[in-house]
Amino acid sequence: MRRAFTxxxxxxxxxxxxxxxxxxxxxxSVALAASENARHMSEAATLGQAKLxxxxxxxxxxxxxxxxxxxxxxxxxxxxxxxxxxxxxxxELVLTVNWLQRGQTRSLNVSSMVWENPATSGQLQ
Numbered sequence: 001m002r003r004a005f006t007x008x009x010x011x012x013x014x015x016x017x018x019x020x021x022x023x024x025x026x027x028x029s030v031a032l033a034a035s036e037n038a039r040h041m042s043e044a045a046t047l048g049q050a051k052l053x054x055x056x057x058x059x060x061x062x063x064x065x066x067x068x069x070x071x072x073x074x075x076x077x078x079x080x081x082x083x084x085x086x087x088x089x090x091x092e093l094v095l096t097v098n099w100l101q102r103g104q105t106r107s108l109n110v111s112s113m114v115w116e117n118p119a120t121s122g123q124l125q
Contacts, residue, residue, distance in 0.1 A: 033102075036101070036102075037101065040099055040101055040106065041108060043074070043077070044077060044097040044099060044106075044108040045097075045108060045110065047070050047074055047077055047079075047097055048079065048095050048096075048097040048108060048109075048110035049110050051070070051079055051095060051097075052081075052093060052095045052110050052111075052112055055081065055093065055095070056093065056112055056114055061081070061083060061091070061093050061114060062083075062116075066080055066081050066082065067079065067080040067081070076099050076100065077097055077098070077099045078097070078098050078099070079095055079096065079097050079098070080095070080096050080098070081093060081094070081095045081096075082094045082096075086113070088115075089115055089116045089117070089118055090113050090114070090115050090116075091113070091114050091115075091116060092111055092112070092113050093111060093112050093113075093114060094109055094110075094111045095109070095110045095111070096108070096109050096110075097109075097110070
């Protein structure tokens with residue numbers, strides 16, 4: 001006796017594949033998008049923190065330009081910085097990193113507080 005697949009079994013398999021395959025592909029697409037988003041967020045956080053540390057350590061926060069980029073190594077990312085005066089000679093620095101992802105502008109904020117000693121008139125303490 002010869003054994004083979006019947007037409008019903010082959011059609012049932014094709015229907016099952018037609019249902020499962022698009023769902024699996026959508027899952028892969030969502031996973032890739034989440035991976036891309038995580039990579040961008042990680043890079044933006046690292047770049048923003050490094051730039052904020054540079055601004056604070058050099059004291060440029062009081063006299064610097066309020067925007068820029070990260071050079072040719074990171075052309076997709078730009079930054080802007082705002083200073084917000086707080087109480088007791090404390091200034092909040094908010095550095096925003098922007099990038100374009102899937103046609104939309106995304107951003108990440110990194111912030112720090114600095115204290116300005118009024119006796120030294122503008123020098124960071």
